[in-house]
Amino acid sequence: MVVGSEVPNLLEPGAAATLVVSQDVDLAVPVERHAEVKGLLPRIQGLRRADEEPSVWVPEGRSLIEVNFVGVDRAIVDPADTYALEDPELPLLVFGPLSLLEPGTPVEVGPLRVPVPRIAGLVLEKLLTDRTGEKGDRDLLVVAGLIPFLADADLDELRHGFGRLSPELRHAVRSGLTVLSLLGGRPGMPDPRPLRGRVAALLDALGAEGP
Amino acid sequence: MSMTLDRRVRQIRSRAVIRAWEYRQRDHARGVWYRLRRVLADAREAWAISARDAAALLDEGLEAEPVGGELEPARTILFVPAERLARIPGRVAVPLRLGQELLGVECLALVRFGDPGSVPGWGEP
Numbered sequence: 001m002v003v004g005s006e007v008p009n010l011l012e013p014g015a016a017a018t019l020v021v022s023q024d025v026d027l028a029v030p031v032e033r034h035a036e037v038k039g040l041l042p043r044i045q046g047l048r049r050a051d052e053e054p055s056v057w058v059p060e061g062r063s064l065i066e067v068n069f070v071g072v073d074r075a076i077v078d079p080a081d082t083y084a085l086e087d088p089e090l091p092l093l094v095f096g097p098l099s100l101l102e103p104g105t106p107v108e109v110g111p112l113r114v115p116v117p118r119i120a121g122l123v124l125e126k127l128l129t130d131r132t133g134e135k136g137d138r139d140l141l142v143v144a145g146l147i148p149f150l151a152d153a154d155l156d157e158l159r160h161g162f163g164r165l166s167p168e169l170r171h172a173v174r175s176g177l178t179v180l181s182l183l184g185g186r187p188g189m190p191d192p193r194p195l196r197g198r199v200a201a202l203l204d205a206l207g208a209e210g211p
Numbered sequence: 212m213s214m215t216l217d218r219r220v221r222q223i224r225s226r227a228v229i230r231a232w233e234y235r236q237r238d239h240a241r242g243v244w245y246r247l248r249r250v251l252a253d254a255r256e257a258w259a260i261s262a263r264d265a266a267a268l269l270d271e272g273l274e275a276e277p278v279g280g281e282l283e284p285a286r287t288i289l290f291v292p293a294e295r296l297a298r299i300p301g302r303v304a305v306p307l308r309l310g311q312e313l314l315g316v317e318c319l320a321l322v323r324f325g326d327p328g329s330v331p332g333w334g335e336p
Contacts, residue, residue, distance in 0.1 A: 052215060053215040053216070055216065080227050080230075082220055082223045082224065082227075083220060084216040084217060084219075084220045091216050092216075093216050093219055093220065095223070167234075168231060168234040171234050171245075172230055172234070174245075174249070175245050175248070177252065178245065178248035178249050178251070179248060181248070181251065181252040181307075182248060182251060182252070182307060182308055182309050183308075184308055196252075196255070196307070196324075197255065197324050199252060200252055200253050200324045201324070203249075203252055203253075
């Protein structure tokens, strides 16, 4: 499943990918299918395993972008948990917030059917991806890129997922939304400014501050 | 373990510790920035007004947001109906960004999303 900042690009009509929000594409590998994915690696063309970090595959030409394999462990109960799955060929950073993702409707790009997550879980995951500085802002701009695709049903799903988080993580989600609300625009990236009303509505929908 | 992954795991765990610490601080002084952002997130517009205009609005029964008093030096931050704000000739629009332009304003009048005539609801452009 493609996760991360390339998803808004894939969700654009015709997967137009007009947003300059990503420098790589994250592929989420369920830990229970790690061996299966590892067995498929020799079939990859146009990319090679990075010497310094085997979970990263770098392009051999200029027409491709970097691929970053990350792990998903559905058994993770607390999305704050993160661990490294050791493997000489395909080590994975098993990132706790990715356990919030559910498979969505695949995006069709030409002959390809690209698995992507459901939007609600991806919004929560991005708001919980606690990074700082430029990378943190870019994660929040991914949320800005997803908000236009949030339908009422997604909003309900998001609210439900939010309600299952710990108070600390719920606070982190709210905090991330407030930061997004005050971000400026950047060329080629999703512009959060016209979405401020929706962000305010989303904060309202998530309810009052808890304990 | 891969050194890079090991480092990233440690970074993520460190940030989790910091996040937990920030959560515990949320009702204390450190949490003021979240509380300020939370107020500003509800605002469609922000305007700098004079202390005299702010005092008049408070006299009319509008309430200052507590977070303004938690800053040093204290700020007067209040939500004002757009129609009332329009009758303050000296108001100056301030961009809703956490920068010097906004933080330097002594008296900040905000117009809330949902104020009549201004509000995009969910799903509206």
